[in-house]
Amino acid sequence: MKKVIVIGSGIAGLACSATCAKKGMQVLLLSPAPSERSQSVMASGGINAVLPGGEPGDNVESHIEDTLRGGRYLSGKRAVTGLCQSAGQILQDLERIGTVFSVDAAGAPKRRAFGGQSHKRTFYCGASTGKQIVTALIMEARKYESRGLIERRLWCHFYKALLREGVCYGAMIFDEKKKQLETVTADALVIATGGQNSLFGKTTGSNMCDGYAVGRLFMQGVALKNLEFIQYxxxxxxxxxxxxxxxxxxxxxxxxxxxxxxxxxxxxxxxxxxxxxxxxxxxxxxxxxxxxxxxxxxxxxxxxxxxxxxxxxxxxxxxxxxxxxxxxxxxxxxxxxVHFFMGGIAVHNNHETDMKGLFAVGECASMYHGANRLGGNSLLAAIHSGRTAANAIADEAAERVMREEDFSSELAGEQARLEMSMASKSPFPVMYIRDMLAETMQRSLGIIRDEAGISAGLEDVDYYLSVANRISYDGSVSAYHNFSLTGILTLAKAALLSAKARKESRGAHCRSDYPEEDENYACATIVSYDGGSYTVSFDKEHAYES
Ligand SMILES: Cc1cc2nc3c(=O)[nH]c(=O)nc-3n(C[C@H](O)[C@H](O)[C@H](O)COP(=O)(O)OP(=O)(O)OC[C@H]3O[C@@H](n4cnc5c(N)ncnc54)[C@H](O)[C@@H]3O)c2cc1C
The missing domain is CATH 3.90.700.10 (Succinate dehydrogenase/fumarate reductase flavoprotein, catalytic domain)
Known part of the structure; x- marks a missing residue:
């Protein structure tokens, strides 16, 4: 039986877990807090789909076109087509598992107008669409839990992926209660850790969404995409x-x-x-x-x-x-x-990264929203991407061969490093640096940016990184807040470099020094990391754009 680890239990993680279990795979679903506390529960506005009985003239084609145009044509057309084509089925499935959508006096589902859309096609559940969907998906997951196909574990933070020569064998996780690292191997690892909100301090979202997993994977060689597109x-x-x-x-x-x-x-x-x-x-x-x-x-x-x-x-x-x-x-x-992150982990259409067996779904992955997301498309994308990854994992032939003991020396090394830093009592201002970072990011990657502001932000982040690298430990905050700092700062630097490289204005990336959209940049920004050096590239032929 294939084994899958899913990190993050918001809508994307839950949708992926339930689909994997439905296909007979065994799932370990890990998160620091219960699904009921994920950012997904905050979604209130609604979820988009074209269903019979909508406004005259509305159809899946126009949902696709609205999504592509809203994203200023940076999202992959094939991926967006799949997303919009699956929307009707997703809504029907959500209803079947217990999501109660608002209806009018005649019992017909209500639709509301949302920005950038040519027709009313946003369905909602009173003021609690996200909460309703999360609840329904939890019930679905519990069904498989009772059959032994899903195990949900709390208090667990992602630490790093277990990678060997471009293949992912599982994850190293940090158990907050035991204050210990452990390795878990599997046939596939799915990252579903949401957005990067707390990089920017005060936002509309959850401060549990800090981008650490994305930053850490980046440091492990996983490419990131379109990080400069931050939705206000x-x-x-x-x-x-x-x-x-x-x-x-x-x-x-x-x-x-x-x-x-x-x-x-x-x-x-x-x-x-x-x-x-x-x-x-x-x-x-x-x-x-x-x-x-x-x-x-x-x-x-x-x-x-x-x-x-x-x-x-x-x-x-x-x-x-x-x-x-x-x-x-x-x-x-x-x-x-700051509200939503169009950029994130670069994935192929099946949501696998360039590392075999490593997948990313939901807001932490970059795929459907291009330079700007349409309201109501994110809940849809979270479910669709979770399902897409699960289907791809089920279809993959190979089962991975490495097991926990193959990573025992890596685990011992990381645990020793962590314990050494935890034993240090010198006051290291972790939260102060995070506050300073938030100020830097708000200033340098605001609604309107320019080269000078972005460069100043890069100088700041380089300084924070140099302080963070003289690692010590702040006992007044959790171990997670300590060890996550470098990953978060590295992600921040990657976002600033991406914004600096894109010398045009498009969607949510508005540069006062390059105010026009420029056809030369009608492609995704890919940023990669190798032993401390960052490379930003724009490759029109790149597979991520297909
Ligand atoms: C206020 C608000 C309203 C919104 N309204 C709408 C709307 O009406 N319609 C719409 O389409 N979209 C809306 N969105 C966006 C949408 O809610 C999110 O994009 C979507 O829910 C993201 O789902 P997710 O599963 O990817 O991430 P999340 O729901 O954020 O879940 C992330 C999970 O990862 C876990 N996690 C995080 N870091 C780690 C780590 N290091 N290790 C382990 N686990 C980790 C978290 O604990 C959580 O379980 C809204 C967003 C906000 C903030």
Whole structure:
């Protein structure tokens, strides 16, 4: 029986695990915290699909075209076609396993408009789409758990992959409770660790998504793709701990963005882009808000209390709770915030990396969203990619031959290094460096960047890396926060180098010194690492783009 390790138990990890188990494989699903605490549960807006009964003229072809255009034609057409073609089946399967989508009085599923889409095709479950899908997938996973096909283990962090000559044999993991490393071998390793939010400090997402696994794999020779494409969500509100998302659903329901001059409201998106201006893609709206001459507000009050209570209850609650604003009577002050990562681990269409047996799925992989993701496409991509990887693993003929004992000296070496650093009591400001890194990233990879700012960011990160390499240990934070630092900093440097290399503006990558889209850059950015040296390349013929 094939054995698969899945790291990360959000929607992508759960979807992959359930599909592997369904195909008769044995799955070990590892994460530090339960699925109920993954970032996936935060998704509220919805999931895209074309199903019968939609708006006249909508079809899978237009979903494909919207996705490709929204991503400024950097996503692989074959991959996007597969994604959109599978969407209808995915929604039906989700419903079958217990996801309850919102329906109208006649029992027909409701759809809402989302940015950058030519038709209403975003299905939702009240205000808790992500939570509902996670719950349904947990129940599906439990079914296989009871048959002994899935084992779920908590308190486990990815440490590194077990690689030999371009083949992956499993993972070294850190058990937070035992404070120990261990090796687990398998026929395939699937990384499903989500985005890179905490690289940027305060964002809309979970600070458990820190990109460490991506950075560590990069240091082990796994190529990364399109890291410069970081999605800023245009509408969030500031709170002390994070930026709370004001869902695109507000604009989907007719919400209007404006700023004020001389007491007059300027509906700048409508003035510049016409009646659908408030539903332009997120990159466009975030830039316009950033460039607005004063504070920007989002008004939905005209919808009325009854409709707001029915359609946008979570937005009403968040605004009242965190800012004391009644959205039925007053506009919401909004600012853009880092929200989603289009870039990540470079994978082929079957979600395998260049390392045989090593797969990446969900937000940590880069595949479907090109230079800018459409709202509602990420939940879809998380499920589709999880299933695609599972199918590919099932189809692979070879079973891997190496076992735990083959990695015992590697394990002993890493454990000794970890114990030595944990024994050191010198105050090493791990969290301070992470805070400084977040400031650097916000400054250098903001909504609008330029060469000077990116170079300054690189200097900062090189300095943090030089401090981190004089490794010591901060006993006031977890061992994970200590050992993950270098991987996170290395990923940050790779993102800055990718942004520096792309001398054009496209989607979420906007350079004031290269303001135009340039056909020479109509290809993916691939960054690789070899013994401390970083290489960024743009290869139009590269397999990742097919
Ligand atoms: C506020 C918000 C609202 C959103 N709304 C929508 C929406 O309406 N529609 C839509 O399509 N998309 C939405 N998104 C995006 C979407 O939710 C995510 O892209 C998607 O859920 C990612 O799923 P995932 O399984 O890849 O990652 P996650 O759900 O982030 O799961 C990652 C898993 O990896 C684990 N992990 C992380 N690091 C490690 C490590 N080092 N070792 C071991 N495990 C690790 C985590 O604990 C977790 O279990 C939203 C995002 C946010 C932040």
């Amino acid at each position: 969500h245009p509408t969030t509100i500031e709170t002390a701990q994070k930026k709370m998302l004001i869902s695109e659903a507000v604009r989907g329901e007719g919400g209007r963005l404006f700023y004020e001059t001389n007491g007059r409201r300027v509906y700048f998106m409508e003035e510049k882009y016409g009646p659908r201006g408030n539903l332009m893609t997120r990159d466009v709206i975030s830039r316009e808000i950033f460039l607005a001459p004063g504070p920007v507000y989002l008004d939905i009050s005209f919808l009325g209390k009854k409709a707001i209570d029915e359609k946008l209850p979570e937005v009403k609650e968040v605004c009242a709770k965190y800012r004391g604003i009644d959205i039925c009577r007053e506009p919401i002050p909004v600012v853009p915030s």
